[in-house]
Amino acid sequence: MIPLGSPCNQAICSDRVFDGERMLRGRVVVLSGGRIADVAAEPPAGVPLVRLPAGAVLAPGFIDLQVNGGGGVLLNDDSSIAGIARIAAAHRRGGTTALLPTLITDTRPAIRAAIEGVAAAIGAGVPGILGIHLEGPFLSPQRIGIHDPSRLAAFGPGDADLLTGLGERGITLVTLAPERVPAGAVAALVARGARVCAGHTADAGLTIRAALAEGLTGFTHLFNAMSQIGPRETGAVGVAFAEPGTFAGIIADGHHVGDDQLRLALRLKGRDRLMLVSDAMPPVGDTRADASFTLFGRRIVRTGDRLTGEDGTLAGAAITMAEAVRHMSTRGGASLEEALAMASPTPARFLGLDTRLGRIAPGYAADLVALSADTEVLATWIGGEQAP
Structure with a gap:
């Protein structure tokens, strides 16, 4: 554990600093008032210094767009301030300093409750909560995955207002199957400030392209629960690859x-458009020996870092963002710099937050993660405050 420094004014010395674009060597990152004041070659005089171990890397804190749960809590079951704080704390130990708590397909009252819970958590200052990700209920029954088919719904009058009820209090990300909503639904959500991704879709590609014209900008967990490339059908995967301006989340577990x-x-999307997500469930950060849980009455079993229903269906993931970075950089063909970019600056840009998050540069928020040479999390800072 890295010794705690002053929360308001300190300097962090690291052999390697990934500034969001490139890896710098032997730099000192100076924090002041919750922001980055300087990236210097030498420590400033009179400022408390935190020196990271040899070989460590200091990077922008990870931004996770898809967090269903953590610390034994599932957002669908507990959208209280305390529940959301527990989820965020569990993921902070894995290097995540900003996240979107994610509601899996549920009823409209549950959607409303989750939105208000997230708004309350933001209002209470729970560290790292950016907004909410609503994954469903407007999904394809053919690509439902572990979601509860009985809770799928048809998009109707008032749903655009319901899904965007967080308003300016935070960011709203909506995952939907474009073929399951009427023409104009994506445009209505975008007009109300939401970001919209295609996911859990069986569409061959034409409806997804129509949704792109309405403002859809991304794809949720690329390859999973979506139509694939065929000899004549583009599928969701094909559209994601064919449209270079789109973003895509991916689960590297x-x-x-x-x-x-x-x-x-x-290779096809590049580090500037491909984003690591955890798709994490309650077992992340849960120290109980039996970290199984129930999802809408179905028992979900953890075997190592694999979560499945009793029928073998994958049921989210049990990884942290640090583990996703490690997998991507050791087995997924990415350099460490590419994997770190996929974990912070790229999701920051997707969310429109890249002027304040995802970089280590003067003026940016002091949201940071320190990683050992083998990418274990050593420490995190949010707004310059180091986790105890």
């Missing part, structure tokens, strides 16, 4: 996506 597919995705 060794179970959801094969290593060759990770390499292919990186």
Whole structure:
């Protein structure tokens, strides 16, 4: 554990500093007032100094767009301030300093409760909560995955307002199957400030392209629960690759996506459009020996870092973002710099937060992660405050 420094004014010395674009050698990052004041060659006089171990890397804190749960808590079951704080704390230990708590397909009252819970957590100052990700309920029953088919719904009047109820209090990300919503639905969500991704979709490609014209900008967990490339059908995967301006999240846990597919995705999308996500469930950060849980009455079993229903269906993931970075950089064909870019500056840009998050540069928020030479998390800072 790195010794705690002053929360308001300190300097961090590291052999390697990934500034969001490139790896710098032998730099001192100076923090002041919750922001980065300087990236210098030498420590400033009179400022408390935190010196990272040899070989460590200091990077922008990870930004996770898809966090279903953590610390034994599932957002669908507990959207209280305390529950959301527990999720965030569990993921902070894995290097995540900003996240979107994610609601899996549920009823409209549950959606409303989750939005208000996230708003309350933001208002209470729970560190790292950026907004909410609503994954469903407007999904394809053919690509439902572990979601509860009985909770799928048809998009109707008032749903655009419901899904964007967080308003300016935080960011809203909506995952939907474009073929399951009427023409104009994506445009209505975007007009109300939401970001929209295609996911859990069986569409051959035409409806997804129509949604792109309405403002859809991304794809949720690329390859998983979506239509694939065929000889004549583009599929969601094909559209994601064919449209260079789109973003795509991907789960690099060794179970959801094969290593060759990770390499292919990186080659075709690049580090500036491909984003690591955890798709994490309650077992992340849960220290109980039996970290199984129930999801809408179905028992979810953890075997190592693999989560499945009793029928073998993958049920989210049990990894942290640091583990995703490690997998991507050791088995997914990425350099460490590329994997770190996929974990912070790229999701910051997707969310429109790249003027304040995802970089180590003067004026940016002092949201940081220190990693050992083998990418174990040593420490995190949010707004210059180091986790105890």
